[in-house]
Amino acid sequence: xxxxxxxxxxxxxxxxxxxxxxxxxxxxxxxxxxxxxxxxxxxxxxxxxxxxxxxxxxxxxxxxxxxxxxxxxxxxxxxxxxxxxxxxxxxxxxxxxxxxxxxxxxxxxxxxxxxxxxxxxxxxxxxxxxxxxxxxxxxxxxxxxxxxxxxxxxxxxxxxxxxxxxxxxxxxxxxxxxxxxxxxxxxxxxxxxxxxxxxxxxxxxxxxxxxxxxxxxxxxxxxxxxxxxxxxxxxxxxxxxxxxxxxxxxxxxxxxxxxxxxxxxxxxxxxxxxxxxxxxxxxxxxxxxxxxxxxxxxxxxxxxxxxxxxxxxxxxxxxxxxxxxxxxxxxxxxxxxxxxxxxxxxxxxxxxxxxxxxxxxxxxxxxxxxxxxxxxxxxxxxxxxxxxxxxxxxxxxxxxxxxxxxxxxxxxxxxxxxxxxxxxxxxxxxxxxxxxxxxxxxxxxxxxxxxxxxxxxxxxxxxxxxxxxxxxxxxxxxxxxxxxxxxxxxxxxxxxxxxxx
Ligand code: AHR
Numbered sequence: 001x002x003x004x005x006x007x008x009x010x011x012x013x014x015x016x017x018x019x020x021x022x023x024x025x026x027x028x029x030x031x032x033x034x035x036x037x038x039x040x041x042x043x044x045x046x047x048x049x050x051x052x053x054x055x056x057x058x059x060x061x062x063x064x065x066x067x068x069x070x071x072x073x074x075x076x077x078x079x080x081x082x083x084x085x086x087x088x089x090x091x092x093x094x095x096x097x098x099x100x101x102x103x104x105x106x107x108x109x110x111x112x113x114x115x116x117x118x119x120x121x122x123x124x125x126x127x128x129x130x131x132x133x134x135x136x137x138x139x140x141x142x143x144x145x146x147x148x149x150x151x152x153x154x155x156x157x158x159x160x161x162x163x164x165x166x167x168x169x170x171x172x173x174x175x176x177x178x179x180x181x182x183x184x185x186x187x188x189x190x191x192x193x194x195x196x197x198x199x200x201x202x203x204x205x206x207x208x209x210x211x212x213x214x215x216x217x218x219x220x221x222x223x224x225x226x227x228x229x230x231x232x233x234x235x236x237x238x239x240x241x242x243x244x245x246x247x248x249x250x251x252x253x254x255x256x257x258x259x260x261x262x263x264x265x266x267x268x269x270x271x272x273x274x275x276x277x278x279x280x281x282x283x284x285x286x287x288x289x290x291x292x293x294x295x296x297x298x299x300x301x302x303x304x305x306x307x308x309x310x311x312x313x314x315x316x317x318x319x320x321x322x323x324x325x326x327x328x329x330x331x332x333x334x335x336x337x338x339x340x341x342x343x344x345x346x347x348x349x350x351x352x353x354x355x356x357x358x359x360x361x362x363x364x365x366x367x368x369x370x371x372x373x374x375x376x377x378x379x380x381x382x383x384x385x386x387x388x389x390x391x392x393x394x395x396x397x398x399x400x401x402x403x404x405x406x407x408x409x410x411x412x413x414x415x416x417x418x419x420x421x422x423x424x425x426x427x428x429x430x431x432x433x434x435x436x437x438x439x440x441x442x443x444x445x446x447x448x449x450x451x452x453x454x455x456x457x458x459x460x461x462x463x464x465x466x467x468x469x470x471x472x473x474x475x476x477x478x479x480x481x482x483x484x485x486x487x488x489x490x491x492x493x494x495x496x497x498x499x500x501x
Contacts, residue, residue: 001432003394003408009442013387014342016413018063021380022121024291024348026070028096028355029317032104034363035353036112041364048103049112052367056359057116057352060373061380064119066168066290066348067109071095073171074127074179078137081105082156094179097306099313106141107153110162120162121208121290121348124198126170126190127180135197138167142202166206166346167198168290172213172241174223184223188230195234206236208288208346214242215264221271228275228285237288237346240268243356244329245296251325251459252399255428258332258409259402262340265289269343287343291350292333294326294372318355322370324471324493325459331375331495332426334383335411341387349376360465368468371461374454375424378473378497382422385415394434408434408490421446423498427490436479438486446484446500451476455494473497 025031034041036057039048068076075094080102082088088102106122113120122141124134136149142161143150150161169191173182182190187210195207209231212220224238242261246254265287272285297320306317337347353359358373390412396404409426421443427434440446453476461471479488479498490496 001395001407001429002435002437003392005390005392005394005408005410005436005438007388007390007412007438007440009388009414011389013339013389015386016338016341016384017345018384019346020337020341020344021062021376021383022064022066022290022346022348023060023062023118023352024066024070024350025352026355027068027072027076027093027100027104028070028098028351029319030314030361030363031351031353031355031357033101033314035355035361037104037108038363047108047111049115050361050367053353053359053361054112054116056367056369056373060377062116062118064121064166064346065113065352066121066123069095069123070171071178073123073125076125077129078106078125078133082107082140082152092311096317097309097311098315099311101313107156107158110158119166120164121166121168122164123168123171124194126173126187126194127178130190131194131197134194135201138198138201165204166208168208168239169194169235170210173210174217174219175213184219184226185230188227191227192231192234195231199234207234208237208239208290209235211238211240211268215260215267221267224268224271225275228271229278232275232279232281232285233283235285237286238268238272240264240287240289241291241350242289243291243293243295243350244333245294245299246325247296250399251430252397252405252428253401254325254329255332255409256399256402256405258329258336259405261333262336265340265343286345289337289344289347291348293350293356294322294329295320295356297321319360320356321462321464322358322372323460323462324371324454324457327371327375327454327471328426328428328493328495330372331424332409332428334375334379335409335424335426338379338383338387338411338413338424362465366465366468368463368465369472370463371471374473375495378452379424382415382420382497382499383411383413383424385413385417388412388414408436419501420449421500423486423496425490425496425498427492427494429492431492433492434490436486436488436490440481440484440486440500443500444484446481448479448481448498449501450497450499451479452497453494455491459493
């Protein structure tokens with residue numbers, strides 16, 4: 001299969017915001033407890049944080065992390081997680097029918113995030129609570145000193161305020177399952193007032209308002225319009241969520257869900273522009289895609305279990321085993337975020353450890369990288385700079401969710417500072433090799449510096465505690481560059497990261 005793709009140094013999409021490679025972690029299942037925090041584990045540090053997990057997290061170079069939820073946040077009392085640990089109450093987590101011991105709260109999480117080198121992005125509870133608690137939480141976290149809440153933080157041993165600039169105004173407030181679910185207008189007004197209050201505390205705060213829980217919600221996309229009509233001038237981002245799966249066992253259709261996601265982003269971009277025009281507003285609102293991932297392997301089974309179980313503590317929940325097919329999907333989805341980086345400024349893989357996550361960690365046992373860890377890692381390491389347009393001229397396919405889908409999925413990033421160009425390519429064809437011919441106009445002296453490939457695995461192959469490196473990248477061959485023209489072959493069902501300087 002011959003594919004001609006071309007790019008030009010001056011045909012730019014956008015400067016990519018580093019936060020496109022952010023993550024999300026929730027008090028849910030074993031994400032926090034026995035995920036990042038497990039006192040007594042052989043790898044635990046004196047504060048109870050798992051060093052093995054921390055190392056895998058650090059290697060991802062994650063810029064920002066959304067915390068503490070998710071559905072969890074909509075009934076969370078943040079004050080339960082501060083002060084002496086032995087005095088913290090155990091509460092019922094209404095979202096996941098579990099027990100929350102509150103042994104990790106904002107101060108422990110901040111300590112972990114600092115060790116991991118990640119900026120925090122905090123969510124406030126606009127479900128069971130509201131503006132008053134949001135401002136108290138923010139004042140506790142970010143005000144330097146001399147007030148009730150800031151002095152309380154200082155009395156808890158945290159003398160310096162946290163530098164938190166990103167604040168999420170609740171979570172999935174359109175969802176009837178959400179504790180404190182609201183109608184669009186009501187939520188939009190609350191979000192507007194809460195954003196105003198947070199920005200009164202610190203004018204540099206960026207506020208993220210909830211969009212729909214996904215693009216299949218009955219109220220989508222009117223929800224976005226109605227919410228933004230209430231709060232457009234006071235918010236900076238609108239959040240999108242979407243989870244993916246291949247329940248019908250149709251690989252090409254699964255991959256094409258990336259096209260569907262492009263349409264979702266485009267539609268919300270249109271809503272943003274509509275509201276901006278209607279309000280004659282000057283400010284811009286961007287997209288924060290703050291929950292995305294594959295979630296279907298155990299979804300039904302888990303939903304049955306958690307609806308009936310008896311409030312366990314840190315239960316095994318949503319521990320998806322990702323396979324090679326999922327890695328190819330995730331690679332393509334991140335390519336779509338790069339191609340849409342003019343609209344999508346922040347995106348968070350959901351989640352980070354154990355719960356629908358690229359990193360898994362057994363209680364008392366080892367931690368390992370899942371298949372999807374690698375495309376996420378490569379994008380985070382090499383996907384920073386300016387996204388370039390790539391024109392692809394090659395065979396396409398039609399399927400249930402989209403027509404005219406390119407078999408070859410490509411994104412290109414020019415890092416002007418490092419003077420490198422990185423191509424991220426996925427050959428989605430089930431059988432055929434791509435014979436690639438790709439002029440890179442404006443890069444006449446480009447030299448190949450690195451080629452990593454994930455290929456040759458069965459679509460259902462996965463990693464596990466006994467075979468942690470079964471599916472992993474290796475050095476690639478068969479691609480070269482001459483006179484600014486990339487040529488080579490990419491075997492069927494393969495992912496490539498090809499870098500030039
Ligand atoms: O990430 C798991 C859950 O998915 C989150 O709590 C919620 O926001 C979404 O529905």
